[in-house]
Amino acid sequence: MPSLDKFIVRGGNRLQGNITVSGAKNASLALMPATLLASGVSRLSNTPRLRDISTMSTLLETMGVRVKHPGTVLELDTREVKNFEAPYELVKKMRASFYVLGPLLGRFGEARVSYPGGCAWGPRPVDLHLKALEQLGATIEIEGGYVLARTKRLRGADITFDISSVGATGNTLMAAVLAKGTTVIRNAATEPEITQLAGFLSRMGARIDGIGSNCMTIEGVDELHAADDSNIPDRIEAGTFLAAAAATGGSITLENVSPQHLTAVLAKFRDAGCDVSHTENSISLNAPDALQAVNVSTAIYPGFPTDMQAQWMALMTKAPGTTTVTDTVYFDRFNHVPELQRLGARIEVTKNTAIIRGVERLNGATVMSTDLRASASLIIAGLMAESSTEILRVYHIDRGYEAIELKLRNLGADIQRVDSEDY
Numbered sequence: 161m162p163s164l165d166k167f168i169v170r171g172g173n174r175l176q177g178n179i180t181v182s183g184a185k186n187a188s189l190a191l192m193p194a195t196l197l198a199s200g201v202s203r204l205s206n207t208p209r210l211r212d213i214s215t216m217s218t219l220l221e222t223m224g225v226r227v228k229h230p231g232t233v234l235e236l237d238t239r240e241v242k243n244f245e246a247p248y249e250l251v252k253k254m255r256a257s258f259y260v261l262g263p264l265l266g267r268f269g270e271a272r273v274s275y276p277g278g279c280a281w282g283p284r285p286v287d288l289h290l291k292a293l294e295q296l297g298a299t300i301e302i303e304g305g306y307v308l309a310r311t312k313r314l315r316g317a318d319i320t321f322d323i324s325s326v327g328a329t330g331n332t333l334m335a336a337v338l339a340k341g342t343t344v345i346r347n348a349a350t351e352p353e354i355t356q357l358a359g360f361l362s363r364m365g366a367r368i369d370g371i372g373s374n375c376m377t378i379e380g381v382d383e384l385h386a387a388d389d390s391n392i393p394d395r396i397e398a399g400t401f402l403a404a405a406a407a408t409g410g411s412i413t414l415e416n417v418s419p420q421h422l423t424a425v426l427a428k429f430r431d432a433g434c435d436v437s438h439t440e441n442s443i444s445l446n447a448p449d450a451l452q453a454v455n456v457s458t459a460i461y462p463g464f465p466t467d468m469q470a471q472w473m474a475l476m477t478k479a480p481g482t483t484t485v486t487d488t489v490y491f492d493r494f495n496h497v498p499e500l501q502r503l504g505a506r507i508e509v510t511k512n513t514a515i516i517r518g519v520e521r522l523n524g525a526t527v528m529s530t531d532l533r534a535s536a537s538l539i540i541a542g543l544m545a546e547s548s549t550e551i552l553r554v555y556h557i558d559r560g561y562e563a564i565e566l567k568l569r570n571l572g573a574d575i576q577r578v579d580s581e582d583y
């Protein structure tokens with residue numbers, strides 16, 4: 161059972177100082193299954209120490225991969241892979257487990273992967289993954305909640321996604337690199353995590369053109385070899401800390417970050433009145449005492465990321481006037497709203513748009529984490545609120561943020577992790 165710790169956050173401190181951003185969770189969760197495509201030992205540096213990473217490590221170990229995680233270097237030995245199944249117990253914990261489907265089909269021609277359920281905020285289908293793999297020649301059956309996939313050998317295909325999907329692009333890419341012939345993936349996701357995955361596959365010997373664009377052409381090869389890689393910084397962790405600084409009138413500098421992955425987010429902080437500057441691998445933000453109301457509509461990369469939607473909403477709860485936050489990627493990703501309302505925020509949700517009316521102050525209360533980014537929004541709101549806020553079920557936040565309370569304390573936040581009986 162995950163720890164039922166809670167955070168106690170006392171608002172009012174301005175965040176100041178420097179922190180180092182960890183490696184990108186959503187890149188690591190793609191790079192790790194990609195190692196299944198070759199037999200050998202891969203070392204993935206700048207891998208964050210997160211619950212989701214250990215869940216993926218456990219899944220790969222059930223397949224026969226030997227995993228070591230000294231420091232931030234993740235070492236994966238895939239010379240003894242013999243089990244091609246991703247069990248329900250692990251897939252239900254983390255949807256990204258579904259990423260093993262493509263590489264297992266590509267290298268071994270068979271896979272039995274539990275059908276991912278919904279997540280905290282609603283259904284998250286995998287139809288685009290399955291349709292693309294069928295176009296590559298896989299036979300797909302759904303049986304007892306599992307996806308049974310098999311093929312003699314995948315064949316290249318010309319695939320156009322109806323909508324841009326990070327996971328479907330990743331799975332298809334990992335399946336296509338060992339297929340016979342040429343695959344074209346159109347309307348591919350261009351998130352930096354997919355670009356990182358395509359780069360890693362190239363280092364393993366895959367032949368991919370159009371990396372970083374929404375149209376990639378893959379010439380299948382017969383075999384790949386293990387390779388090492390260094391992971392990109394986590395752009396969402398970076399955006400979350402910038403939001404915490406902006407929420408408290410603070411002044412921080414993030415080290416080991418890629419500003420070019422955050423252009424849409426940095427523009428919104430500037431619109432809200434923050435002074436934002438950056439070097440090649442750092443970002444500095446000086447916040448005003450009071451933020452301007454700035455509307456946001458999420459979009460696929462390089463637009464404003466849906467994974468920053470909840471954090472931005474928290475930020476806008478005290479901005480004078482009215483702010484609208486629309487999520488065009490997940491229409492129902494608003495579980496953080498009732499919890500923010502418990503802190504005194506005035507928010508109404510109509511369809512996939514939240515209307516926030518700025519209030520003078522937020523008041524501390526006990527609130528419940530429901531999912532990873534919703535938890536981050538509650539911490540930000542707690543930093544803005546009078547008195548103290550208790551945030552329950554912080555195992556959600558441990559999935560995607562490495563030692564967040566230590567990093568925030570280093571910036572001057574008053575935040576403690578305590579054991580909790582309530583849940």
Ligand code: EPZ
Pocket residue numbers: 185186189255256283284285286287288289290323324325326327328349353466467489490491532533560
């Ligand atoms: C990835 O999820 C991320 N997770 C998510 O981050 C992120 O929110 C999401 O991309 C969007 O950027 C990982 O990378 C592990 P999608 P993914 O497929 O791949 C629909 C976090 O907080 N869709 O790009 O599952 C889907 O319902 C997590 O770190 C289909 O309809 O997202 C959604 O509306 C949360 N059919 C849209 O596409 C499919 O087969 C985008 O989803 C697949 C997706």
